[in-house]
């Protein structure tokens with residue numbers, strides 16, 4: 106298939122940066138710079154060559170300097186401290202003020218999510234932003250129903266092996282040891298809509314969905330959580346919500362999840378009700394240095 110990948114040799118300074126940064130090694134740079142015909146199909150359209158070129162001499166099919174790139178901010182004094190201050194003060198927020206989230210803040214969070222590194226481009230993660238507390242609240246009893254049926258399956262000795270097989274060994278352990286006992290204690294209030302230990306009365310929520318299991322989703326989620334915190338919002342990743350929506354046609358319709366997509370993660374958002382007086386230190390489960 107012919108491509109429009111090219112180097113404008115009239116402006117190219119032959120600095121070879123394009124070839125150095127290309128992860129797929131598809132640019133030959135010697136006395137000139139050119140795309141290698143036999144490798145061009147390996148291009149992942151990450152845009153690194155275009156971003157690095159000081160003279161904007163590179164053209165990649167489907168990318169344009171005007172539409173797809175922006176000027177980078179200068180590295181500033183204090184970035185490192187600001188970054189550590191931001192990530193170390195983030196907590197999962199499950200108590201929200203009765204205050205709506207301005208749309209422009211949600212737009213900023215969406216923008217931050219697009220900066221998360223994808224395994225490949227184009228992005229396969231789709232987002233649904235729900236900025237409506239009542240709509241989210243209205244879905245909670247329906248979400249609880251899925252957990253109610255899982256509780257019943259697990260309690261039934263005949264159904265338990267099917268349940269185990271259905272969710273997989275690891276998920277079964279988490280579900281039976283932690284999630285289902287918690288949900289069981291709350292179930293009557295959840296189903297009646299009297300309590301919301303799933304969506305926590307959040308005024309806004311972002312759903313991350315894609316056609317198949319996708320590792321990019323959790324990096325995107327992390328960017329979203331940090332962006333929310335940087336904007337003075339509280340956020341919490343909620344693993345309980347994705348399967349409840351994915352498997353329920355009513356909820357899929359309510360949240361406009363496209364056919365064929367699975368909701369893979371979710372994030373609640375709102376203004377935090379409480380402030381924390383201190384951060385928490387945690388260590389990795391293991392740490393090995395090899396030098």
Ligand SMILES: Cc1cc2nc3c(=O)[nH]c(=O)nc-3n(C[C@H](O)[C@H](O)[C@H](O)COP(=O)(O)O)c2cc1C
Pocket residue numbers: 195196197198199341342343344345346
């Ligand atoms: C993938 C993922 C799923 C999560 N699911 C839930 C959830 O369903 N309900 C909940 O209350 N918190 C959920 N959390 C938040 C964790 O419980 C929280 O990150 C953990 O308790 C650590 O607290 P911190 O974020 O305040 O440091 C989830 C977090 C992640 C990363």
